Amino acid sequence: MVRCGCVLLRKYGNFIDNVRIFTKGGSGGMGYPRLGGEGGKGGDVWVVAQKNMTLKQLKNKYPQKRFAAGGGANSRVSALKGSKGKDCEIPVPVGISVTDENGKVIGELNKEEDRILVAKGGLGGKLHTNFLPLKGQKRVIHLDLKVIADVGLVGFPNAGKSSLLSRVSHARPAIADYAFTTLRPELGKIMYNDFKQISVADLPGLIEGAHMNKGMGHKFLKHLERTKQLLFVIDISGFQLSSVTPYRTAFETIILLMKELELYKEELQAKPALLAVNKMDLPDAHVKLHELMNQLQSPEDFLHLFEKNMIPEKAVEFQHVIPVSTVTGEGIEELKKCVRKALDEQDDRENDAHHREQLLNLQIPSTAS
Incomplete structure (x- = not known):
């Protein structure tokens, strides 16, 4: 399930040009030690530019205050390699600059369908992780709109x-x-x-x-x-x-x-x-x-x-x-x-x-x- 929303926003008039959100990649799936099976990788979180989208619509559509990708599937007898978790896509308007909490630019979305990976999913359990899965990346990011x-x-x-x-x-x-x-x-x-x-x-x-x-x-x-x-x-x-x-x-x-x-x-x-x-x-x-x-x-x-x-x-x-x-x-x-x-x-x-x-x-x- 994708849970999403925004934590903090700045606005003037009825216009929103900056949103601060929490993102989390999905956790990996459990490995299968006895048969050497690998758990699926956790899903990734992407920011994707879409036509006719606004940050105000983003805020209204996702009031739950976080974006989380799906977890990877566990390895099992019928499927030794678990499937990858479902990715989470954050729809934003064209012209968005994505920065981290320290103000470092992660990337920019200058045309429709541009996308930026903001939180990686964790690896699934396998031999070198003792078949234990890794947690997904947690990241707070800022979406900053600059008119093109x-x-x-x-x-x-x-x-x-x-x-x-x-x-x-x-x-x-x-x-x-x-x-x-x-x-x-x-x-x-x-x-x-x-x-x-x-x-x-x-x-x-x-x-x-x-x-x-x-x-x-x-x-x-x-x-x-x-x-x-x-x-x-x-x-x-x-x-x-x-x-x-x-x-x-x-x-x-x-x-x-x-x-x-x-x-x-x-x-x-x-x-x-x-x-x-x-x-x-x-x-x-x-x-x-x-x-x-x-x-x-x-x-x-x-x-x-x-x-x-x-x-x-x-x-x-x-x-x-x-x-x-x-x-x-x-x-x-x-x-x-x-x-x-x-x-x-x-x-x-x-x-x-x-x-x-x-x-x-x-x-x-x-x-x-």
Whole structure:
């Protein structure tokens, strides 16, 4: 019998992105000393990626708090080699990273039907075990969901990320005129006339100190790790979280976002990035855009205005800067073109690098001979 469930979970909104569970491989079967029979091996516990699965469904379906595989069959006169115990499969969504209690990554499930062995069954009793069976492996693991998308939206709350997602795709995220409307990742797809599709993830808004897990913190940042590119979305008029926090200009917003990415994981800064300057329908937006473009072209002339700990070691270079308005639709089609162009160029670079690597591998044997 498979007994399963979850011990601890973290959630925001109604969305669960991390589950801690107990797993146990099945015990082996007894050997048969008089006839030299071997007991069956205990079943194994596997984590398996399935389509349309969520961690919330996992929690609801298995409330018993453990996953245990079946025990191996004992050796007997009619079957000297006992049969293997039944494996236990834990169904999880695509995009799961599996770690142990110490945070060591056991493996990742990036596509449907990917599977990872997390708890081995015990050996059945045989001669070198004095015909006594071994117990299965016990292991506590963490299932951590990281959204997989082509493009991840990066911005402070109320920058208009959800509105932008609804404009460029068929997604219908919750939208309101206040901070933290987005409480869980929302996925949409940009559809092109030639049937090309690009997936876009709108994630909970950052605040200053997100790298230290303030606000949505790591719940937001970890989902950027599996996106191919970043699309920064900023409000041209700047941002202020509340009356007791400092007002930040559009340029300051960009610098702070870059710093948060750097402090969380430097590899995020290496991802190709675009910048959508939103709310261009506001008064004086074009004057502010002109000022912002000057600041982006010569950022070193303005960084002295920041405290030293706010300045990123390496600034993100934007492939395209696109002024947009999710209210009037200004720049939306241009943004969609730029997103596709950037991804196509990235794919071409990766294919060229892969081709060069294959050629190099073919040349190595002939050189050695």
